[in-house]
Amino acid sequence: MSILQAIMIALFVYLAAIGSVVGNTLGWYSLGRPLVASFVVGVIMGDVPTAVTLGLLLQLANLGSVTPGGAVGWDLSYATYIGVAGALAFHVGDIAATTALMWAFSTVGGAIGVAMWNLNYALNLSVNRIAYQGAEEANPKKIAWANAGLGNIIGFVTRFIPALIILATTAVAGSQTGINISELIPQWLLIVLNTFGGMMAALGIGILLSFLIKEKWQFALVLFGFMLVVYFNLNMMAVAVLAMILAVLYYVAITQREQEEGGGRS
Amino acid sequence: MKKISPHTLKKSWKIWFFWHGSSQQGENLLGNAMAHTMSPIIEELYDSKEEKTEAYKRSLTLFNTEQQLGAIAPGIICGTEEAVANEQIAPEVADSIKVALIGPTSAIGDSLWVATIIPLLLTLCMTITNMGGPFLYLGPVLYMVGYPLLTAQMSWRLWQKGYHLGIEGINQFMKSGQIEKVTKAMTILGLIVVGALAASFISASVPVTITPPGGEMAAVNLDDLINRIFPKLLPLCLAYAVYWLYSKQKKSPLFIMGVILMLALAFTGLGYLTGAY
Numbered sequence: 001m002s003i004l005q006a007i008m009i010a011l012f013v014y015l016a017a018i019g020s021v022v023g024n025t026l027g028w029y030s031l032g033r034p035l036v037a038s039f040v041v042g043v044i045m046g047d048v049p050t051a052v053t054l055g056l057l058l059q060l061a062n063l064g065s066v067t068p069g070g071a072v073g074w075d076l077s078y079a080t081y082i083g084v085a086g087a088l089a090f091h092v093g094d095i096a097a098t099t100a101l102m103w104a105f106s107t108v109g110g111a112i113g114v115a116m117w118n119l120n121y122a123l124n125l126s127v128n129r130i131a132y133q134g135a136e137e138a139n140p141k142k143i144a145w146a147n148a149g150l151g152n153i154i155g156f157v158t159r160f161i162p163a164l165i166i167l168a169t170t171a172v173a174g175s176q177t178g179i180n181i182s183e184l185i186p187q188w189l190l191i192v193l194n195t196f197g198g199m200m201a202a203l204g205i206g207i208l209l210s211f212l213i214k215e216k217w218q219f220a221l222v223l224f225g226f227m228l229v230v231y232f233n234l235n236m237m238a239v240a241v242l243a244m245i246l247a248v249l250y251y252v253a254i255t256q257r258e259q260e261e262g263g264g265r266s
Numbered sequence: 267m268k269k270i271s272p273h274t275l276k277k278s279w280k281i282w283f284f285w286h287g288s289s290q291q292g293e294n295l296l297g298n299a300m301a302h303t304m305s306p307i308i309e310e311l312y313d314s315k316e317e318k319t320e321a322y323k324r325s326l327t328l329f330n331t332e333q334q335l336g337a338i339a340p341g342i343i344c345g346t347e348e349a350v351a352n353e354q355i356a357p358e359v360a361d362s363i364k365v366a367l368i369g370p371t372s373a374i375g376d377s378l379w380v381a382t383i384i385p386l387l388l389t390l391c392m393t394i395t396n397m398g399g400p401f402l403y404l405g406p407v408l409y410m411v412g413y414p415l416l417t418a419q420m421s422w423r424l425w426q427k428g429y430h431l432g433i434e435g436i437n438q439f440m441k442s443g444q445i446e447k448v449t450k451a452m453t454i455l456g457l458i459v460v461g462a463l464a465a466s467f468i469s470a471s472v473p474v475t476i477t478p479p480g481g482e483m484a485a486v487n488l489d490d491l492i493n494r495i496f497p498k499l500l501p502l503c504l505a506y507a508v509y510w511l512y513s514k515q516k517k518s519p520l521f522i523m524g525v526i527l528m529l530a531l532a533f534t535g536l537g538y539l540t541g542a543y
Contacts, residue, residue, distance in 0.1 A: 060463075
């Protein structure tokens with residue numbers, strides 16, 4: 001990883017953060033999802049296949065990641081950029097060792113991301129006085145400056161600079177010749193980390209289930225999807241289309257029943 | 267009659283779409299962003315500095331919502347601000363409507379969009395990515411382009427809907443159960459896909475091989491045994507265990523991550539003990 005690559009990735013770390021200058025739709029919910037974030041890192045570092053393979057693991061483990069009211073437990077966006085870039089910087093070649101590195105880097109990255117979010121959230125308080133002055137003076141420019149100007153400068157400083165420090169350090173460490181990091185990782189640790197990675201997908205799926213399941217009978221639907229794969233060997237796309245058809249039928253059925261009931265009453 | 271021009275309404279939405287979260291903090295949450303969002307509207311509706319100052323101060327109060335589909339809330343607030351400017355309603359009424367919007371609009375955005383549409387879209391794009399080759403590029407790009415376009419469309423439409431219908435219309439809309447029905451149908455889709463996802467992507471196995479003494483019977487792989495009873499039983503149990511820990515035991519994701527790490531250590535240990543590695 002060159003310094004230029006580190007700067008570019010750090011820039012995306014900022015853009016993909018909560019409340020960045022491009023807004024949460026383009027930022028946090030798009031550039032910040034591991035599927036997209038790993039792709040961006042892959043393009044910058046010239047290894048899309050490896051980057052996306054790592055990104056899919058993180059994406060699955062965090063599929064149920066919801067941030068109600070801006071409360072962040074673990075910064076998924078920060079974790080993906082630092083995790084994937086950090087793992088790729090060492091050029092270990094072996095995918096098992098690269099994956100193990102990714103888990104290590106992303107854990108640290110995610111924790112730093114949360115710390116930076118808390119700092120950002122606290123420092124933003126400083127713009128409130130200026131926004132209030134803008135209201136008193138009926139000056140829209142001053143309010144815009146407080147919100148989009150100063151607010152984004154604070155966001156940029158708290159996200160970009162720490163990310164750049166971590167990435168630049170990693171770049172220097174990764175360019176050291178003679179160090180083969182994959183030799184430093186013992187075999188058993190590789191197995192543990194990869195077993196862990198495979199099971200982590202359950203975390204994302206399990207949490208997603210708790211958002212979706214409202215009544216007990218709905219477990220039958222989950223089991224149905226499961227059976228379609230393990231017994232009927234359908235791929236995800238086929239299952240998605242089938243599920244979509246069932247959803248449409250269900251929607252039409254409840255709408256029609258309601259109309260009939262409504263018609264009966266009048 | 268004072269009226270917000272379509273151009274100003276769109277300008278206001280654009281400010282919201284990009285800078286809703288720029289200066290969020292614990293004091294007024296999205297209040298600064300809301301004042302910024304309302305600025306084109308306030309400038310158009312009021313003439314005197316006193317009126318503008320009063321309107322700006324009201325727009326700066328505590329506000330929060332889900333920032334994408336929750337756009338219906340600022341849309342309604344544009345409508346109530348117009349009503350205040352025309353002296354159809356008192357400013358206090360507009361203020362209480364604004365506060366009343368925080369809860370329900372956050373909930374719709376979080377449950378329908380963030381917890382349902384995003385995982386679904388991600389799952390579809392991950393499936394495409396998983397096909398390999400050129401699809402490795404197509405999957406992420408499809409999400410990167412598709413998600414913002416879809417969301418921006420929905421957000422702008424809801425904004426206009428909020429402005430035109432006003433709070434009364436929205437109540438009617440909510441009462442007709444439209445959102446509830448869409449959410450229910452989406453949940454069916456989501457649950458089936460999540461089941462398939464669990465089968466396709468979770469990998470969990472017990473690396474234990476039992477060799478019966480005497481050498482008359484072949485060694486039994488515990489994993490094969492389990493999978494013959496029910497294919498991929500372990501991943502299914504694991505997903506249910508996470509669900510149970512998270513929603514019934516109220517454990518944090520970090521705690522569950524710890525449990526998974528312990529399991530990974532235990533399985534690897536077992537594998538070493540029985541000679542699988």
